[in-house]
Amino acid sequence: MNTKTQDAVRKDWDTYFMDIAYMVSTRSRCPRRHVGAVLVQGKKLLGTAYNGAPMGVQDCLEAGCMISEELEVKLVDGKEELVKKQRCIRTIHAEQNLLLFTDRADREGSTVYVTDQPCWTCANMLANSGIVEIVYHRAYPKDSDKVVRLMEQKGIVFRRLDPYEPPAGAHMEVTT
Numbered sequence: 001m002n003t004k005t006q007d008a009v010r011k012d013w014d015t016y017f018m019d020i021a022y023m024v025s026t027r028s029r030c031p032r033r034h035v036g037a038v039l040v041q042g043k044k045l046l047g048t049a050y051n052g053a054p055m056g057v058q059d060c061l062e063a064g065c066m067i068s069e070e071l072e073v074k075l076v077d078g079k080e081e082l083v084k085k086q087r088c089i090r091t092i093h094a095e096q097n098l099l100l101f102t103d104r105a106d107r108e109g110s111t112v113y114v115t116d117q118p119c120w121t122c123a124n125m126l127a128n129s130g131i132v133e134i135v136y137h138r139a140y141p142k143d144s145d146k147v148v149r150l151m152e153q154k155g156i157v158f159r160r161l162d163p164y165e166p167p168a169g170a171h172m173e174v175t176t
């Protein structure tokens with residue numbers, strides 16, 4: 001292979017780390033959504049995490065998802081309406097597990113690659129974690145406005161990787 005062809009097939013760093021996040025997400029056992037997150041300092045991988053129940057307790061495949069119903073404000077024909085939404089609360093979100101399994105010193109100035117746009121709680125925690133950049137792939141519109149505002153206030157780079165094609169074998173179905 002000549003150098004030009006090699007460059008064409010060689011993954012750029014964003015794709016490389018997002019691919020790893022998707023590979024990590026295949027460990028998830030919540031059928032509603034498989035999320036993976038990785039911590040990167042420079043070009044060095046410092047941690048990986050996915051959404052799951054605490055270690056040593058039954059997970060979603062063993063005990064079923066733990067469904068909680070919440071009311072959400074949604075715009076319907078330009079009017080705000082309260083709609084019922086279900087979510088699984090058995091799992092610790094990937095971003096939160098990433099914070100549980102990495103050191104503060106490692107996080108200072110680093111980047112999080114995460115398969116899904118963080119929810120409000122995860123974004124709020126990441127905003128206080130020392131990281132300076134979040135790169136995600138799948139959009140999560142529910143909390144987007146307030147999360148984007150928060151990141152602006154914190155000066156955290158917040159960007160969607162697009163275009164991007166997840167690696168084969170990733171679980172792409174999402175229950176919302």
Ligand SMILES: [Zn+2]
Pocket residue numbers: 029030031032060064065066088089090091
């Ligand atoms: Zn679940």
Ligand SMILES: [Zn+2]
Pocket residue numbers: 093094095118119120121122123
């Ligand atoms: Zn979250």
